[in-house]
Amino acid sequence: MTTQAKICGLSTAESVAAAVAGGAAYVGFVFFAKSPRNLEPEAAARLAAPLRQGPVRTVAVTVDPDDALVDRLMATLKPDLIQVHGKETPSRVREISARSGAGVIKAFSISSAADVDQARAFDGVAEHLMFDARPVEGSALPGGTGARFDWSLLEGRRFSRPHFLAGGLDPWNVAEAVRASGAPLVDVSSGVERGPGLKDPALITAFLDAVKRA
Numbered sequence: 001m002t003t004q005a006k007i008c009g010l011s012t013a014e015s016v017a018a019a020v021a022g023g024a025a026y027v028g029f030v031f032f033a034k035s036p037r038n039l040e041p042e043a044a045a046r047l048a049a050p051l052r053q054g055p056v057r058t059v060a061v062t063v064d065p066d067d068a069l070v071d072r073l074m075a076t077l078k079p080d081l082i083q084v085h086g087k088e089t090p091s092r093v094r095e096i097s098a099r100s101g102a103g104v105i106k107a108f109s110i111s112s113a114a115d116v117d118q119a120r121a122f123d124g125v126a127e128h129l130m131f132d133a134r135p136v137e138g139s140a141l142p143g144g145t146g147a148r149f150d151w152s153l154l155e156g157r158r159f160s161r162p163h164f165l166a167g168g169l170d171p172w173n174v175a176e177a178v179r180a181s182g183a184p185l186v187d188v189s190s191g192v193e194r195g196p197g198l199k200d201p202a203l204i205t206a207f208l209d210a211v212k213r214a
């Protein structure tokens with residue numbers, strides 16, 4: 001099966017264009033004040049405007065979003081999916097999905113097989129599960145840190161919908177990560193940046209080319 005990619009944390013028209021031209025299936029915009037990739041929903045809506053009629057799905061990346069943020073995102077960006085990267089429960093994921101009408105990507109911080117097991121409670125509740133590396137203790141960010149986990153923890157794992165592998169991927173390791181994990185979907189942020197929050201269009205292209213060859 002072809003691996004599909006999400007390019008996360010976009011903040012310029014050039015990086016959005018590189019993601020679309022390279023064949024990204026998903027593009028992510030971050031709404032988390034402590035992140036160097038943080039955007040106002042209105043700014044993300046402007047960046048996503050050229051994608052409206054196309055096949056690329058837009059993702060709003062959040063951490064424990066309250067109803068006000070969900071409503072504001074749906075009034076502006078109108079994402080296809082809302083990614084939740086905090087301590088959301090299965091019932092909160094259901095609420096966010098019902099309130100927004102968007103699908104939900106539930107992200108998990110992984111450092112052991114037991115961390116992968118906890119995702120079972122969300123299988124069939126969230127549209128996609130995302131397995132991301134556990135950030136180092138004290139990190140201000142729950143995601144987008146460039147940290148990796150042991151990709152083989154996902155080997156042989158099956159879920160009702162395609163799942164994402166994330167965490168420390170880049171153009172040079174993504175093929176090996178796909179092989180070791182068997183993940184059908186991959187996600188990258190810092191591995192296609194030239195500095196914190198600064199996406200590099202050439203690295204986005206290189207990452208998407210590597211995914212196509214994986």
Ligand SMILES: O=C(O)c1ccccc1NCC(=O)[C@H](O)[C@H](O)COP(=O)(O)O
Pocket residue numbers: 008009028030032035036037061062063085132141142143144145146147166167168169187188189190191
């Ligand atoms: O990217 C952020 O700044 C961010 C902030 C708060 C919550 C989640 C965030 N990113 C989530 C993502 O989907 C990242 O792409 C994912 O964690 C992988 O990041 P990286 O290891 O840098 O490739």
